[in-house]
Amino acid sequence: xxDNPSVPAPAGGEARSPERPPAPRGPREGGRRDDRGRGPRRxxxxxxxxxxxxxxxxxxxxxxxxxxxxxxxxDVNVIRQFVGDRGKILPRRISGVCAPHQxxxxxxxxxxxxxxxxxxATLTS
Amino acid sequence: xxxxxxxxxxxxxLPETETDALIEQMQQSVTGAGGRVTNADKCKWGKRPLAxxxxxxxxxxxVLFEVEGGGEALRELERRLKVAxxxxxxxxxxxxxxxxxxxKHRHKREHRxARRHRPAPAGGPSAAEAxxxxxxxPAGA
Numbered sequence: 001x002x003d004n005p006s007v008p009a010p011a012g013g014e015a016r017s018p019e020r021p022p023a024p025r026g027p028r029e030g031g032r033r034d035d036r037g038r039g040p041r042r043x044x045x046x047x048x049x050x051x052x053x054x055x056x057x058x059x060x061x062x063x064x065x066x067x068x069x070x071x072x073x074x075d076v077n078v079i080r081q082f083v084g085d086r087g088k089i090l091p092r093r094i095s096g097v098c099a100p101h102q103x104x105x106x107x108x109x110x111x112x113x114x115x116x117x118x119x120x121a122t123l124t125s
Numbered sequence: 126x127x128x129x130x131x132x133x134x135x136x137x138x139l140p141e142t143e144t145d146a147l148i149e150q151m152q153q154s155v156t157g158a159g160g161r162v163t164n165a166d167k168c169k170w171g172k173r174p175l176a177x178x179x180x181x182x183x184x185x186x187x188v189l190f191e192v193e194g195g196g197e198a199l200r201e202l203e204r205r206l207k208v209a210x211x212x213x214x215x216x217x218x219x220x221x222x223x224x225x226x227x228x229k230h231r232h233k234r235e236h237r238x239a240r241r242h243r244p245a246p247a248g249g250p251s252a253a254e255a256x257x258x259x260x261x262x263p264a265g266a
Contacts, residue, residue: 069227074132114216115134115214115215120177
């Protein structure tokens, strides 16, 4: 609070993040940036040494966009988009499906598997 | 009254007459137990590839029934299907609750959208004014 009137920088800092004091921002931001760099590189597909930027997917639930209230186990073409090559259910963090729709999708996929519309697992040689 | 979807797979090498006979027989078992097959005329999906092999078969003849009725109708149908030899697989799902839920969601969303787009409804009295005055003599009388 003592350096607030003398330095004009806190005003800009306040506009960006009102509750954070300016002093610990430097080191913490550095630490965070480190984490941010490491996370995607570990999870991303082939984040090589070229320093390629991590490709962030458009995280929008497809079912919400198309305003589908019910996911039917019979339309395989829709469901198949949310199943990986091996026949596994894609996690939400990859497909971007919202939680309520992922729950419906899970049931639909399991039903479709039961009636041989979708594979339980596919062999990849 | 409940609604069920019963989907079953028949052997693909079954002659068409036998397929039709079996479907007919199953429909009768539903009606006999007090139910009703609501999509009786278009219940056949036809031959489709199976995602995995079932009894050595790589494809199957899919049939989908929408059954309306109580649990007894479904139980009888399931029993008959399990006993029937050309049936490879069957799955029955109760759909009335899910449909009701989906309907509710749809209504909710429409309601919300309507409220957002028309914040101030107007035209009640003006509509009354716009009503044409009755009085002109009917033509050709």
